[in-house]
Structure formats: structure tokens, C-alpha cells
Amino acid sequence: MTLPGAGALEGVGILDATLREGEQAPGVYFEPYVKAAIAGLLDEIGVEVIEAGHPFVDDEIAEAVNCLARRGFRARIAAHARARREDVEAALASGAGFLGIFLCVSPERLRERGLTPATALDQVTAAITLAKERRPGLIVRFTPEDAVRSPVADVAAVAAAAVAAGADIISIADTTGCMIPGGPRSLYDWLSRFRDELQRRNARPRLAVHCHNDRGLALANALDGLRAGASLVDVSVLGLGERAGIVDLAALLAVLVQDFSGNGRWRLEKVAELYRLVSRFSGVPIPVHFPVMGRNAFRHCAGVHSQAALRDPRHYQSLDPAPFGLSPEFSLDHMSGCSALLHALESIAVGDLDPELFTAVLRRVKAIGKKGRTVGRDELGWIVAWEKAQAQGRPVLLTQSA
Ligand code: HCA
Numbered sequence: 001m002t003l004p005g006a007g008a009l010e011g012v013g014i015l016d017a018t019l020r021e022g023e024q025a026p027g028v029y030f031e032p033y034v035k036a037a038i039a040g041l042l043d044e045i046g047v048e049v050i051e052a053g054h055p056f057v058d059d060e061i062a063e064a065v066n067c068l069a070r071r072g073f074r075a076r077i078a079a080h081a082r083a084r085r086e087d088v089e090a091a092l093a094s095g096a097g098f099l100g101i102f103l104c105v106s107p108e109r110l111r112e113r114g115l116t117p118a119t120a121l122d123q124v125t126a127a128i129t130l131a132k133e134r135r136p137g138l139i140v141r142f143t144p145e146d147a148v149r150s151p152v153a154d155v156a157a158v159a160a161a162a163v164a165a166g167a168d169i170i171s172i173a174d175t176t177g178c179m180i181p182g183g184p185r186s187l188y189d190w191l192s193r194f195r196d197e198l199q200r201r202n203a204r205p206r207l208a209v210h211c212h213n214d215r216g217l218a219l220a221n222a223l224d225g226l227r228a229g230a231s232l233v234d235v236s237v238l239g240l241g242e243r244a245g246i247v248d249l250a251a252l253l254a255v256l257v258q259d260f261s262g263n264g265r266w267r268l269e270k271v272a273e274l275y276r277l278v279s280r281f282s283g284v285p286i287p288v289h290f291p292v293m294g295r296n297a298f299r300h301c302a303g304v305h306s307q308a309a310l311r312d313p314r315h316y317q318s319l320d321p322a323p324f325g326l327s328p329e330f331s332l333d334h335m336s337g338c339s340a341l342l343h344a345l346e347s348i349a350v351g352d353l354d355p356e357l358f359t360a361v362l363r364r365v366k367a368i369g370k371k372g373r374t375v376g377r378d379e380l381g382w383i384v385a386w387e388k389a390q391a392q393g394r395p396v397l398l399t400q401s402a
């Protein structure tokens with residue numbers, strides 16, 4: 001039941017990209033005032049960076065980035081930009097304190113755009129130099145897009161030039177979610193080789209990882225990235241983003257706090273409110289079985305599970321819901337046994353039922369469960385009243401309490 005500790009990860013920060021990558025999920029758009037509300041909660045939770053949008057794309061996005069940048073948050077507000085003068089100008093005008101510049105340096109993409117590794121390097125260097133000259137205090141991140149499908153040495157050459165031009169952070173993007181921990185395409189291996197290549201070029205930037213979830217491995221890959229020395233992880237609420245999205249904020253928080261001694265660094269009790277807000281305004285429901293924030297994430301069902309988890313939830317939980325302001329729950333359906341029913345009856349203040357009545361209630365709960373739904377606390381009260389009246393041969397008043 002106990003898990004060996006995974007060790008501490010000092011200085012690991014979170015970059016939340018819900019407002020930028022999340023808005024790239026089909027049909028998702030947050031009004032500027034919704035962005036302000038989301039950013040406010042992210043700041044309270046304690047993320048290090050809030051990636052707020054790509055100002056060059058749209059005036060309303062630029063305005064929203066500008067408003068957030070002036071809010072005086074503890075978190076840095078980041079603007080996204082291609083490695084182009086016009087994008088960098090728009091990002092600088094937004095007042096963001098963090099600039100993320102991206103360019104794909106894979107041979108195929110360079111060829112397609114008529115670029116060579118040398119011209120790409122010049123383009124990145126020019127964009128960073130412009131940004132740093134105008135705003136020396138700006139934190140600049142360079143992301144070689146689709147880095148992991150590009151030769152390590154090519155990426156390192158451009159990244160080292162970016163660092164020489166003033167980039168503070170290099171973010172390694174698994175743009176297509178193709179990496180596999182422990183497999184032939186491991187982010188740990190890739191990043192380790194990349195760090196060596198950078199060191200040979202005397203570049204020691206902070207490293208970040210941006211992992212897409214196409215294979216459902218985004219979080220696992222991000223943890224692999226941390227193991228290889230990255231110290232900033234990109235996430236979004238609900239993992240929202242292009243296609244299958246990126247790393248989910250709540251799941252990463254749960255792991256960092258409970259498995260990597262990150263306790264006290266983030267205000268987890270605010271996370272549920274943030275998820276409700278983002279789900280409502282993105283129109284994307286939270287899947288019931290979603291880790292941490294799903295309706296069923298800490299809900300026990302089968303009789304054997306409920307019986308043991310009622311004695312001690314840790315028998316069937318490796319995560320503690322309490323820091324998120326949540327607690328274990330026990331569902332009532334066709335799988336339920338005596339323990340779950342007793343617990344539910346206690347929770348609606350129904351005292352001891354005689355054995356026949358108890359059996360009748362349980363039978364009915366199971367019958368409802370077989371119709372494919374759970375029995376709520378209010379419904380349980382009505383069932384008890386109904387079965388009691390049946391047993392006493394009198395009519396039931398459905399408003400009467402048990
Ligand atoms: C994009 C691609 C990107 C960039 C990440 C970054 C990716 O939508 O622009 O700039 O850090 O996955 O590579 O999200």
C-alpha cells in the first residue's frame with residue numbers, strides 16, 4: 001500500500017498554455033474577460049507562467065494578452081510568436097514579460113519553406129536579438145517545434161545560437177506526441193543527448209518540455225523530460241490543445257505534489273473551480289473517468305472495493321483527494337454491497353433498518369444499477385420510504401422522509 005518516494009524535484013515550474021494551446025482545440029475560444037478569470041485562478045494556484053496567446057494572430061487576442069500583462073500577477077504572462085519580426089513586434093507591444101518564439105528546424109520543414117539550417121539559425125537569432133534589445137528584462141524561450149523528430153545536432157546548433165542571442169529557455173516540443181518512455185523514441189534519451197550537445201557548445205539554458213498527447217503518453221513523456229533535466233513543463237486545463245492536446249494540469253500537479261515532494265508549492269484547492277470554469281467556457285466536458293478532476297476519479301463502486309475503501313481509502317487509492325478539496329465517494333448501483341449501502345444510509349441519517357427492509361432496499365438499488373445508472377442520496381431516501389410503506393402495507397407519501 002505504501003509507495004516508494006520518487007524524490008524531490010526542486011525548482012520545477014509549470015507553464016499553463018490553456019489560453020494559447022487550449023484555444024487551438026477545435027471550437028474553443030475564450031472571451032477576454034473569461035481569459036482574465038482563468039488567468040486569475042491559474043495565478044492563485046501558483047503556476048510560474050501563463051501563456052496567454054499569440055498577439056499577432058488577432059487584435060482581440062493581443063488586447064487580452066495586454067490586459068493580463070498589466071494585472072500584476074505573480075505569474076509571468078507569455079506571448080507566443082513565430083520567429084518573425086512582425087510577430088515579435090506584436091508580442092513586445094502586448095507588454096508580456098515572457099516571449100515564446102518557435103520555429104521548426106526539421107530538414108523536411110526547412111526544405112519546404114526554402115530555408116537551410118543556416119538561414120533558420122539567422123532567423124531565430126534575429127528575432128531573439130530584436131526582442132532582447134528592446135526589452136532586456138524579457139524572458140525569452142525558443143522552441144524548436146517538432147524538435148524530437150529533428151536531428152539532435154541540428155536542433156542543438158540552432159538552440160545554442162538562440163542562447164547566444166539571449167534565449168533563457170529552450171523548450172523541447174514533442175509536437176506530434178510521438179515519443180515513448182523506455183522505447184526507441186524516448187524523450188529522456190533525446191533530451192540527455194541534446195543537453196550534451198548544448199554543453200559542448202557552452203550553452204546551459206533552462207530546459208522546458210512541451211508534450212502532446214497523441215499516444216496518451218504526454219504526462220509520462222513530460223516526467224521523462226524532468227528526469228533528463230528539464231525544469232519547466234507545459235500543461236493546459238483538461239489537456240486542451242491541438243488534436244489530443246497536451247499534458248493535463250491537474251494530473252501533473254497530483255504527481256508533482258504527491259510523488260515528487262511538491263507539497264505546499266501550489267494551491268490545489270483552487271483546481272476544481274478552474275476546471276469547472278474552463279469546461280464551461282470551452283464547451284468541453286470533463287470526462288467522468290478523467291484522472292483527478294473526473295467525477296469518478298475518487299469514487300468507489302464494486303462491493304469489495306467499497307468495503308475495503310470505507311475502512312481505509314488507501315486500499316484502493318494511491319492519490320489523496322484531500323489537497324484538491326475532494327474526498328472519496330461511494331457509488332450505489334448494481335455492484336454495491338452492504339457496506340456502501342450502510343454508509344449511504346448513514347449519510348442521509350437513516351438509522352438501522354431491519355434486515356428485511358435493508359435487503360429490499362439493496363435489491364432495489366441493484367435493480368436500478370442494472371438500468372445503467374447510480375442511485376443518488378435523495379433517491380435512496382425515497383426508496384427507503386417506499387420499501388418501508390410496502391412492508392407495512394400502507395400507501396407511500398413520496399414526500400415523506402425515511
Ligand atoms: C504551435 C506548435 C507548438 C509550439 C510550442 C511552443 C508545438 O501550435 O505553435 O511554442 O513552445 O506543439 O510545437 O504548440
Ligand code: CU
Pocket residue numbers: 021175210212241242246
Ligand atoms: Cu503544442
